[in-house]
Amino acid sequence: MAKEALSATEEAVGICKELADEDFTQHGAKFALMLNNRGAYLADLGQPDLALQAIRDAVEVYRSLPTPDEPGIARALTNLSAHLSDRGDIGDAQAAIEEAMKIRKRLTVRDPSHAPGLTDSLLTLAVMRFRRGNVGGSARATKRAVDISRQMASRNPKTHEPILARALIHYSDDLVSLGMAKPALNVAREAVSVTRRLVRENPNLFEPDFASALSNLAARLGDNGKSGEAFPVISEAVEIRERLASSNPVLHEAALGRSLNNLGTTLWSLKRFSDAEDVHRRALRIRRRLAVDNPSLHEADVAQSLFNLGQVIECLKRPGEARACFREAAELYGRLRRDNPAMTSRYLDAMAPLGQRQLNEDVESICAELRRNLYKK
Incomplete structure (x- = not known):
């Protein structure tokens, strides 16, 4: 479906460009919209570089319009920010989203x-803040998004409940990162309730959102020591995402990897270590493959799977294999934390099983780095 949509959009881009060349005042905004849509379809087809260029072109056209199209440029700037953030260009991504927010x-x-x-x-904005380790800032943004979408959904649920569900899932993640596991669980339950209603009305459209809500709920149940309740929930999420990924792997494989990771963690909590190893290895294979094409977006997921697999293998009394997993995870996190301070705690977690002496040396190195940065300000 995405290929057909892209083909139609490419044709529309060509037509709109010809019209804009003849009369930019009348047709420039439509040309920019088609470029922005082209970027979205290219992203769905796993072509992030071409998608980013199309969205940059859309923003440039919007900026050139003699009469500003504020909704259009805000939409394009938000898309631009998300793509830049995925590539690790945090500074430019933040500038783009802040401009969109003001508009x-x-x-x-x-x-x-x-x-x-x-x-x-x-x-x-919340996703960007979360990735940079600013969980409090992320939570403030998601809470505001929840409040706005809840108010809008009370007036028009059909239109606004999908946005509310997405905001609730983000807010649940933020709350648990702030140590508020029980409130996070309540929010996750609400997200499942909302998406369950949506998927009954339109399963083709809302199954991905329902699977996201289920996967999130399973993680929050695990955070609250309810792994037995989490298992059927995450199993349902994996079943949905396997079906979606089989028909469109480009669009759904990354999400399948996340749900498999949650399933493996749940099995580990239930002490089903052999089953957990199989699931984590499957998640790792998917994530390694994705990281080949887009390392800035998927290397952190590879590191997460390696660390989780190491924990499982350690429980299966194979310390040599476990240390190899922890070492590779630490190497990845060590590189990622240079641009993303939020990865420092994960780096230290991966280093811990490798020996106290090495861990102490790295803690001192990190502290020295923080002191140097402090004195520069």
């Missing part, structure tokens, strides 16, 4: 129908 706040004050766009920008 959408202004639009929403004038017309509340722009609130869904503001929510979308808030969630993009």
Whole structure:
């Protein structure tokens, strides 16, 4: 379906470009919209570089319009920010999303129908903050997104409940990262309740959201010591994502890897170590394959799977294999933390099983680095 949509959009881009060349004032905004859509379809087909260029082109066209199209450029800037963040270009990504936020706040004050766009920008900002280790800032953004989308859903559930569900899932992640496991579980349950209603009405459209909510709920149940309850929940999520990935691996394999990782962790908590090893190895194979094409987006997932696999193998009394997993995970996290401070705690977790002396040396190195950065400010 994405290929057919891209083909139609490519044709529309060509037509709109010819029209814009003849009369940019009248047709420039439509040309920019088609470029932005082209970027979205290219991303769905696993072509991130071409997608990013298309979205950059859309932003440039929007900026050139004699009469500003504020909703259009805000939408393109939000997409640009998400793609830049996935590539690790955090500074440019933050600049883009902050510009989009300013525009959408202004639009929403004038017309509340722009609130869904503001929510979308808030969630993009939250993801960026979370990846940089600013969990408190992420939680503030997601809480505001939840409040706005909940208010809108009370008036028009059919239109706004999908946005509410997405915001709830993000907020659940933020809460547990802040040590609020029980509130995070309550939020995750609400997300499942919302998406379950949506998937009953339109399974083809909302199955991915339902699987995301189930996977999130399973993780939150595990955080609260309820691994027995988590197992059927995460199993259902994996079943849905396996079916989705079989028909469209480019779009759904990364999500399948996340659910398999959650399933493996649940099995480990239930002391089903052999089953957990099989599942974690499958998740690792998927994530390694994805990281070949897009390392900035998927290497952290590879490191996570390696660490989790190491824990399982350690429980199976194969210390040599476990240490190899921990060592590779530590190498990946060590490289990633240079650009993403949020990875430092994961790096130390991976280093811990490799020996106290090495861990102490790395803790001192990190502290020295933090002191140097502090003195520079």
